[in-house]
Amino acid sequence: MISAPQSIQLAPQDAVDLHLHTLASDGFWTPTALIEHLATNNFRVAAVCDHDTQRSVLEAMRLGAEKGVRVIPGVEMTCGWNDRQLHVLIYGISPDRNDQSAAAFRGCIADIDAMLQERAEDARQRIVKSGKELPSLEEILAGRPMWPFHVLSSAIKEGHAKGLKDAAELVVELGGTFTADLPVERVTNAARDAGGVVVIAHPGRADAVGVVTEADLDRLRAEMPIDGIEAHYRSYSDTQTAHYRKVAEERGMLVSCGSDSHAPNQPVNPRPWQARWCAELLSRLDVDVIIDMDKDEVWHEGMDPDAAKPESEKSESDSIASN
Numbered sequence: 001m002i003s004a005p006q007s008i009q010l011a012p013q014d015a016v017d018l019h020l021h022t023l024a025s026d027g028f029w030t031p032t033a034l035i036e037h038l039a040t041n042n043f044r045v046a047a048v049c050d051h052d053t054q055r056s057v058l059e060a061m062r063l064g065a066e067k068g069v070r071v072i073p074g075v076e077m078t079c080g081w082n083d084r085q086l087h088v089l090i091y092g093i094s095p096d097r098n099d100q101s102a103a104a105f106r107g108c109i110a111d112i113d114a115m116l117q118e119r120a121e122d123a124r125q126r127i128v129k130s131g132k133e134l135p136s137l138e139e140i141l142a143g144r145p146m147w148p149f150h151v152l153s154s155a156i157k158e159g160h161a162k163g164l165k166d167a168a169e170l171v172v173e174l175g176g177t178f179t180a181d182l183p184v185e186r187v188t189n190a191a192r193d194a195g196g197v198v199v200i201a202h203p204g205r206a207d208a209v210g211v212v213t214e215a216d217l218d219r220l221r222a223e224m225p226i227d228g229i230e231a232h233y234r235s236y237s238d239t240q241t242a243h244y245r246k247v248a249e250e251r252g253m254l255v256s257c258g259s260d261s262h263a264p265n266q267p268v269n270p271r272p273w274q275a276r277w278c279a280e281l282l283s284r285l286d287v288d289v290i291i292d293m294d295k296d297e298v299w300h301e302g303m304d305p306d307a308a309k310p311e312s313e314k315s316e317s318d319s320i321a322s323n
Helices: 031-040 057-067 100-129 137-141 148-157 164-173 184-193 214-223 238-250 275-284 310-315
Strands: 008-010 015-020 043-048 070-081 084-091 197-200 228-233 254-258 287-289
Touching: 008 043, 015 070, 015 084, 015 254, 015 275, 031 043, 031 057, 043 057, 043 275, 057 070, 070 100, 070 184, 084 184, 100 148, 100 164, 100 184, 137 148, 148 164, 184 197, 197 254, 197 275, 228 238, 228 275, 238 254, 254 275, 275 287
Parallel strands: 008 287, 015 043, 043 070, 197 228, 228 254
Antiparallel strands: 070 084, 084 197
16 A cells, blocks of 8 residues: 655645546546656645546656655546536545545445446447447457446547447447446545545536536535536636635535546647646645735736636636526
8 A cells, every 4th residue: 555645845836737637438548658657847745536446646746756756545436416527536545545434435436436347348339230340349358347438439430430429429339338337425525535535526517427517516405515616627718617616615525627628639738727726625635725814815816817818708617606
């Protein structure tokens, strides 16, 4: 088991990114390439948050320690709630935990992994039985457990579909499914028992699992432990970020910052969010940000040079809608 890292201190402007993916799920960063990129670009803290698995976390933590990058163990869980799906970021639970308090969370990871592997095999069989061979699947897997993403990727490579959306629709047309989720209450309660921090991912992305409204957020918080929201995100404008920060502040919630990078330039590289913007969350994860409140403003519009321009809001929700 990796020993618990010592608390570290960051300057307000130090670079952090708390939402990164690797090839363990649907990304293409190897842990080695990701950590090398982060170290070369002077990131101090990062969180590996693959979808529904922590297979890359321990390696990333080890490599990060060698390169001077604190890697926070994380995962982006696919959850079901109120007849929809949510993406929930869980921070601070190392996958090598074997204590009883982490048992329920380990069970969540194991169960959704098993569900995804079963659905992948079902999807593979349906596609092949329809007369569409998938000879590239073994190469795509490269020894990894088979998930629906790999089957869909093979269908694309073989020319059976133009992209992931088309490949997923093909599976559905053949009577299968390409996704899985666990009840959000089960996941969040298990994370709480293990001492994890629970954050709603990209609440304003209408093109992902859908917008999380203020009413949704309040209902979720009334039903289960929700600690924060991802108020800084790669596609948000300053206007959106200001709104999410206000939503979090009014409810006493934590703020997270994430690029959701899946590969080099896909859809973006890791973003150098300033540590001050998510200082309270970092503090919960044993990372102290030294802020002089008399001199250091936490965040204001115009502080992030990489913020999306207002026209990008046309394709995504401009706020957590008020009801």
